[in-house]
Amino acid sequence: MTRHNAQSGDREAIIAIIEAETEAWLRSDTSGWADCWVQAPHAQHIIARPSVGARVLYGFDEIAAYFTPLIEAFSSQSERPHDVRRENWRISIRGDMAWATFEQYIPLDAGEDGAPGRHNQMRILERVDGAWKIAAIFQIPNRIGYYAGPWVRVDRAAHILDMGLGTAEALRTHPALRKVGQKLCTRHTADAEILRVALAEADELISVHRGKPPRPLILNHEHGTGISLAWVSNSDMMIVVLLGDESLLSNTIAHAGRVFGLSRMQVRVATALARGNDSSTIARDLGVQPNTVRTHVRRMFERLEVNSQIALVRTLMSLDPPTH
Numbered sequence: 001m002t003r004h005n006a007q008s009g010d011r012e013a014i015i016a017i018i019e020a021e022t023e024a025w026l027r028s029d030t031s032g033w034a035d036c037w038v039q040a041p042h043a044q045h046i047i048a049r050p051s052v053g054a055r056v057l058y059g060f061d062e063i064a065a066y067f068t069p070l071i072e073a074f075s076s077q078s079e080r081p082h083d084v085r086r087e088n089w090r091i092s093i094r095g096d097m098a099w100a101t102f103e104q105y106i107p108l109d110a111g112e113d114g115a116p117g118r119h120n121q122m123r124i125l126e127r128v129d130g131a132w133k134i135a136a137i138f139q140i141p142n143r144i145g146y147y148a149g150p151w152v153r154v155d156r157a158a159h160i161l162d163m164g165l166g167t168a169e170a171l172r173t174h175p176a177l178r179k180v181g182q183k184l185c186t187r188h189t190a191d192a193e194i195l196r197v198a199l200a201e202a203d204e205l206i207s208v209h210r211g212k213p214p215r216p217l218i219l220n221h222e223h224g225t226g227i228s229l230a231w232v233s234n235s236d237m238m239i240v241v242l243l244g245d246e247s248l249l250s251n252t253i254a255h256a257g258r259v260f261g262l263s264r265m266q267v268r269v270a271t272a273l274a275r276g277n278d279s280s281t282i283a284r285d286l287g288v289q290p291n292t293v294r295t296h297v298r299r300m301f302e303r304l305e306v307n308s309q310i311a312l313v314r315t316l317m318s319l320d321p322p323t324h
Contacts, residue, residue: 176219187222
């Protein structure tokens, strides 16, 4: 066998053992899962999740003790995330050692234990008795799998690369954004430049490896009847547009309220305005008269030196939310 054919055969065997390890997990096959590993003290498993931080396991015994109960738990789940796909493989082989990197996608409806989302993965492998085995796993899920609301991943030119669960339906009814072919577009023509600039800025931050809190987009409804709030994030070196995020909205306006000295009721009114609600809806939801809402809005106009609701929301949202 030529060296090229040997390398090709090793590559196929490496991909096969990596896929077998995941498939054994999904079948709750602990024995099959363990057979994919180098069962030795130098084995390692490193995972970093946005929700819980980093965890490092040393030696196969510690790895098995941690993961075996999780693997067995899949047998009690009514629906398992079988639609797992892997893309962008890069494999390097040096004798009886190899490493492989790839991106792994798990459906967002897999549930928390299924670790939904897009994961950057790395495997270090050893050849043991002629068969490739996993010696180390490095797994870095990113925040794209943990957004609470609909999201769409795009490039600088707004071409759609990926979407979260339910995003396609959300875009069909969204008052300010829509999907046209494979592009994300604004419904109001005046907002096209706002989206273009925001995506360009996010792309430039990625090019210099800088992170920044999600940038709010205050967009007009299609016929100018109201406003909607979306967000552009460049976390994990990807451009992601969030169609809505209550926690970002609440934290940003609460922070702005403290900076500008707004009352508690004014913060509630401003938050409702940022959601696109009109004065009558806000009054009903807050249990006050419409005139009371208008009074609060007028006083915020005076304090922030603006003369429209959209300018008020833009000013409040111009402050980055506090980070911890």
